[in-house]
Structure formats: C-alpha cells, structure tokens
Amino acid sequence: MDNNLIKLKPIEASPALPNLDKLCDMEAGRMSGKIFWDGDIYEQELEKIFARCWLFVAHESQIPKAGDYIATTMGEDEVLVVRQKDASIKVLINACPHRGNKVCFAEAGNARGFICNYHGWAFGTDGALRGMHESGVYEDSAFDKSQHGLREARVDSYKGLVFATFAADAPSLAEYLGPMAWYLDVILDNDEGGTEFAGGCIRSTIECNWKIAAENFVGDILHAGWTHDSAARAMLGGAVAQVSDFPESWSVNWNGHGYEFARDLVGNAAVLGESAINKYLHLQAPKAAERLGEFRSRMLGAVSSFTLFPNFSFLPGQNTMRVWQPRGPNKIELYTWVIVNKNAPQDVKDKWRRGAMMTFSPTGVFEMDDGENWEYCTKTSRGKVTRYQDLYVGLGMNTRLADTDLPGNVFKGQLNEANSRAFYQYWKDLLKAPSWADVPDRNGQLR
Structure with missing residues (x-):
C-alpha cells in the first residue's frame, strides 16, 4: 500500500441523523422531500457516501x-x-x-x-x-x-x-460493481477495441439535488413518454413508441445501482436523428453477440438508462456518460462525455458527438426538459410544510422475478420504481452505517 494512502486518515463517522426511517421508508414506497433540501443531510452525504463509495x-x-x-x-x-x-x-x-x-x-x-x-x-x-x-x-x-x-x-x-x-475499508471495485458489471459490458465491451471518450467534457450547472438526477437515470423511464414527447417527435419526425408497447423490458438493481432496459437495439439511438448511427448498431449487433451473447447484443442502443451509485450515469444509444457532482443540497455541476467504440468509423463518432449536443447538453432538447423538472422538484422541498409531504415511490411493488437467469435483483418491466426504491434504501443504509462493515446486504430482500 502506498505511503501517501496510509497518511489519508480515516474519517470518524458522525452519528446518524434522527428520523431517517421516517424520512425514507422504502417498505412503504414513500419518502419525504426534506432529503432533497436539508443541509445536515447533505453534510452526512459528503461524509458517508461521497467519501466512502x-x-x-x-x-x-x-x-x-x-x-x-x-x-x-x-x-x-x-x-x-x-x-x-x-x-x-x-x-x-x-x-x-x-x-x-x-x-x-x-x-x-x-x-x-x-x-x-x-x-x-x-x-x-x-x-x-x-x-x-x-x-x-x-x-x-x-x-x-x-x-x-x-x-x-x-x-x-x-x-x-x-x-x-x-475509504480504506471499502469493498473492492469488483465487489462494489457486483453483477452490474455484466450490464456495463453492453456499452464497454461490445467491440474488441474497447471504448474512448470523443471530444471533451461538457460542463453545466443545474439548481437541483444530486439524488433527483441520479434517480432519474437509475430507473425513471416513466417520465420519458410525457416529459420528452414533443422533443422526441421533433427528432424522429413523427409518433413515438411508448415504453408500455415493448413486449420485453426489465428493471435490475444491486446495492443502489440500477439499469432499466428493453431490447429494441436502436430505440435510444434513433432520437439522435442520425441514420449512420442506427446502421452502425445493426452492423455491430452480430459482433456483440459473439462477445456478449444474443441477449445483450440487442441492448446496444436500446431504450435504457443506468446509474452506478451514487452519481455516475449513462444512456446507451445516446452514449452520454455523466457525473452529477454535488455542490450543496440544491445544486449540481454536471460533467458529460460522449463514449464511443475506438474502432467505430470517425464519421460515426462525430455524428454521436453532434447528436449528444442536440439532445443531452445544456441546450439539448431533452436536457432542458429534465433540468427544469429537477429544479422544481428540489425547490418545492424548501417549504416548511411541503418538505414533509409524502412522495410516492411504490410503483411495481412485489414484481420481482424469481424465474430468470439475469444477474442482480430483476423486476418485471421498465415502468417500475423498484430501482428507485433500491437506490434510496442504499442511500439510507449508508447514512446510518458507522462503517462499510455495518452496511446491510439487502439483495434478495427487495420488493
């Protein structure tokens, strides 16, 4: 172990805040808006989540x-x-x-x-x-x-x-990722050449709590057909398929990480409006099937989103990766990159980068929709009465699938808040735990 690492003294954990169980009760599928605004909660997050994970x-x-x-x-x-x-x-x-x-x-x-x-x-x-x-x-x-x-x-x-x-006592990265690495490979390992970031980092500021943005990507496909309907119609030039139309889709989580996905191959990518990208994905799918199997090969650019707890998210198809950097309880700095296969043709890489600018950048047609919603979800929680209002996170209770070979905690359908419940449960568990050894393993117990 490096000497410099030894000198990084462990942080003595502060006592857990009172009433966390009342503020966040995922067994009942309810939580309080206070978790998006309270300064004491935010300080505990910096210590017990961002200095640990x-x-x-x-x-x-x-x-x-x-x-x-x-x-x-x-x-x-x-x-x-x-x-x-x-x-x-x-x-x-x-x-x-x-x-x-x-x-x-x-x-x-x-x-x-x-x-x-x-x-x-x-x-x-x-x-x-x-x-x-x-x-x-x-x-x-x-x-x-x-x-x-x-x-x-x-x-x-x-x-x-x-x-x-x-955190010197944190589990290894492999343990931390767990079975979610199998899903990460869809974007990271579908081609023998691996991946790279195309262009630089897009940085912007949104006046929202970091958890709202992270949760949006961990499993909130619910908003897409409503919030982004007009933008998607403009990009596609016509009607947009609803998520409920997909015959097969899933929500998968593990220790706060979550991936919701279908297997339509190009659903996310299509809204970039670049036929060359769709063609590339169709040509890439057989190669991906050789590396990852047929099931995952249909996930390459499909309607899907992913968050690795706490604040790292990406959109397959749009190929944007982002970090929701906390800057107080009611502000984030958003870092965004475009990830591409190294072996992809240069014109396809360029089209992916331009497509990301049109959709998920500070002036992108989808990001403006999301940013406004996230800001008002945060700002309403500053009200003395509103911050204690119960917020519902109970969609899809008891929909866990037992008869599946997919890794992780697997739930039926994308239109499901199972991943959101797992995200907030893990958030609460970390805030309550004095050390990594005290974080409970709830995998297999989630509803």
Whole structure:
C-alpha cells in the first residue's frame, strides 16, 4: 500500500441523523422531500457516501501518456487523476498539505509535477513532495518530506473506466460493481477495441439535488413518454413508441445501482436523428453477440438508462456518460462525455458527438426538459410544510422475478420504481452505517 494512502486518515463517522426511517421508508414506497433540501443531510452525504463509495473519476483514454492529468472532484473534494511513468493511474487530492491551496488550476494537461502558488511546495506527478521554496529553513527541523506528499485515494478501473475511493475499508471495485458489471459490458465491451471518450467534457450547472438526477437515470423511464414527447417527435419526425408497447423490458438493481432496459437495439439511438448511427448498431449487433451473447447484443442502443451509485450515469444509444457532482443540497455541476467504440468509423463518432449536443447538453432538447423538472422538484422541498409531504415511490411493488437467469435483483418491466426504491434504501443504509462493515446486504430482500 502506498505511503501517501496510509497518511489519508480515516474519517470518524458522525452519528446518524434522527428520523431517517421516517424520512425514507422504502417498505412503504414513500419518502419525504426534506432529503432533497436539508443541509445536515447533505453534510452526512459528503461524509458517508461521497467519501466512502467508489466514484467515477476518468476514462483511461483521457490520460493516455505519462504525466497526463485531468482535474475533477470526488463529492466536493478536488482531485487530480494522473497517469504515472509505469502507466498506472493515481488520484491525488488537489490541495497542498502546507496551507491547503490548490496545486493545479488547469482542467487538463501534461505535467512533470505540480507546484503550489503560495509557498512553492513542489510535488511529483506521483504526489511525493520534491522540494520547497526556502527549503534551507527546514533542514535543522524534524521535517520529513516523505510525510507531506499529496494525499492519495484508492484507485481501480473496469474496462477503461477509472474509479477512486477515500475509504480504506471499502469493498473492492469488483465487489462494489457486483453483477452490474455484466450490464456495463453492453456499452464497454461490445467491440474488441474497447471504448474512448470523443471530444471533451461538457460542463453545466443545474439548481437541483444530486439524488433527483441520479434517480432519474437509475430507473425513471416513466417520465420519458410525457416529459420528452414533443422533443422526441421533433427528432424522429413523427409518433413515438411508448415504453408500455415493448413486449420485453426489465428493471435490475444491486446495492443502489440500477439499469432499466428493453431490447429494441436502436430505440435510444434513433432520437439522435442520425441514420449512420442506427446502421452502425445493426452492423455491430452480430459482433456483440459473439462477445456478449444474443441477449445483450440487442441492448446496444436500446431504450435504457443506468446509474452506478451514487452519481455516475449513462444512456446507451445516446452514449452520454455523466457525473452529477454535488455542490450543496440544491445544486449540481454536471460533467458529460460522449463514449464511443475506438474502432467505430470517425464519421460515426462525430455524428454521436453532434447528436449528444442536440439532445443531452445544456441546450439539448431533452436536457432542458429534465433540468427544469429537477429544479422544481428540489425547490418545492424548501417549504416548511411541503418538505414533509409524502412522495410516492411504490410503483411495481412485489414484481420481482424469481424465474430468470439475469444477474442482480430483476423486476418485471421498465415502468417500475423498484430501482428507485433500491437506490434510496442504499442511500439510507449508508447514512446510518458507522462503517462499510455495518452496511446491510439487502439483495434478495427487495420488493
């Protein structure tokens, strides 16, 4: 274990907030709007969720060469994701251990090291302290440079996606993903060349609680046929199929992660309005079937959405991946990327990127719809009476499927709030648990 990682002291868990069971009761399918507005709840989320869970920080394609880095956040902690000389990746807290100033102000680049503007402390790309301005004054003291490097998070990756956690006691990434990795492979491993991010990061701000956005992708297909009807008709030039028309669809969850999907191959992709993308998916499906089996090959661009708990989501077909970065209880900074197969033709990659700009970007026809709804779902919860109003999350109770070979907790149909219930149950379990060892395993018990 790296010395810098050892020096990252564990956070002593704060006592659980009172009344969490009253605010969030997934057995009854009800919760309170207070969880979207309360400042004390948000502070506990930063400590017990964002400082504990595995969080997405980068795609390996963003930092291909030694010294390449990107700046991002884990919760509200600013970090640098840096490619090392041995091709490994480190995630370093972007704060000098002398007075806490940022050591890097750029969003991305290539560097031989990082230097603090305040007192000239210089760090290697591995985070080790190399020297300081006026270094001679430290020579006669007990100062040990090896104890003052940039603090480091645990890092692991899955098929190009890089994750990090600050928790030494967190399960491994493989355990954290569990059976949901089988579904991740639909977008990450349908081609032998793997994936890459096309273009840069799209960043925007929405005045909403992070959970509302994350839950929308974990399993809320309910809104699509209503909220996005006019936009979808405009993009497709005619009537839009309803989710209830699909003969087969599922909702699957595991430890707060959730994927809702059909197997129509191009349903999500079609709304980009690019026939070349639909053609590519039809040509790719047989290749995907060889790698993933026929069942998953029909999921490539299908009507579907996915959230890895807590705040990493993507849309197959539209091929947008996003992180809902928390910036207080009623604000998020949204980071969005377009993911494509490395081996896809360049014109198809370009059309995917342009299609994402038209649909899921700050001016996209679908994102504007969602952003307005999420903001008002958050803002109504500031009312003293409204914040205690019961919100219903009970659709699809007792629809779990026992006679299926699909991995995870599988529920009948996409028009189902099973994934939302699993998301909020896991959220509550983490807020109540003093450590990872205290988080209950509810898989197999969900309704």
